[in-house]
Amino acid sequence: MxxxxxxxxxxxxxxxxxxSERLWDVALAELARHYGGDLSADARRAIVGTGMADSMRILHDDLGQPHRDPQTSAEWINARILELFRTGLxxxxxxxxxxxxxxxxxxxxxxxxxxxxxxxxxxxxxxxxxxxxxxxxxxxxxxxxxxxxxxxxxxxxxxxxxxxxxxxxxxxxxxxxxxxxxxxxxxxxxxxxxxxxxxxxxxxxxxxxxxxxxxxxxxxxxx
CATH class of the missing domain: 3.40.50.1000 (HAD superfamily/HAD-like)
Incomplete structure (x- = not known):
């Protein structure tokens, strides 16, 4: 060298x-459906590399639900992604x-x-x-x-x-x-x-x- x-x-x-991004794909898509919507491809691309708070704001805005609490959504995502990381990394x-x-x-x-x-x-x-x-x-x-x-x-x-x-x-x-x-x-x-x-x-x-x-x-x- x-x-x-x-x-x-x-x-x-x-x-x-x-x-791991494919595991985040799963968790984010599931949360969006839990909120009655679908996460757009543009929003998913914008989320890549961001911190959790920013990610949740992007997701909420994309769904037209900016009133949602980022902390509540983050806790949902964290619980799901922990499950996915244990089995699919x-x-x-x-x-x-x-x-x-x-x-x-x-x-x-x-x-x-x-x-x-x-x-x-x-x-x-x-x-x-x-x-x-x-x-x-x-x-x-x-x-x-x-x-x-x-x-x-x-x-x-x-x-x-x-x-x-x-x-x-x-x-x-x-x-x-x-x-x-x-x-x-x-x-x-x-x-x-x-x-x-x-x-x-x-x-x-x-x-x-x-x-x-x-x-x-x-x-x-x-x-």
Missing amino acids: SSNRPAAVLFDMDGTLVD QWRPGALALLGAVRQARIPTALVTSSGRALVEIALDTLGRDSFDVVVCGDEVDSTKPHPEPYLTAARLLGVPIDRCVAIEDSATGVASAVAAGAAVLAVPAEVPLAPADGVHQLESLLLADLDLLAGLLRRTPA
Whole structure:
């Protein structure tokens, strides 16, 4: 691997490491039907990568029911998604191998997700509790993605400079968070195509990623 190795690799969870967006599809569609409607494709795309409160507001507005309480809906979704995560969570292609290679190289890792701690604890049964040096959950920061706080928090907890970190994301919201924080970004779209962006390297799959590629993403600093 290049000597320009990352100080840390910061992994998003949903849609990046695990194929969980399809489980969210199930839960969100069921909640919409519970409220007597159907979630539109546009609203579903808008929800990808957002925190729970924003997701529920998008769903309510899409159904023409903005009066509904986001907390009540969030509790319904959390209960259902917890059930689904226990039985249906699968790795995204190439994710397990890349995470293993990063760990074997002794590069620090963080899981940086908009999902809440209760859900992440279940996901860690699949991801491995020793796979990450730091875990930053959506309900443990003041501002969720696309705000930079989640990625800045991960770098601070790891004790590494954010501009020497590589963040791996699948959504526009997550990419915006990582870019705003100052990390180098690898985008691997899962459910929603991503527009090209300056400073963001896109791949079709993590099957195409390796340690040399991650090292090459870092911004070169003056000698």
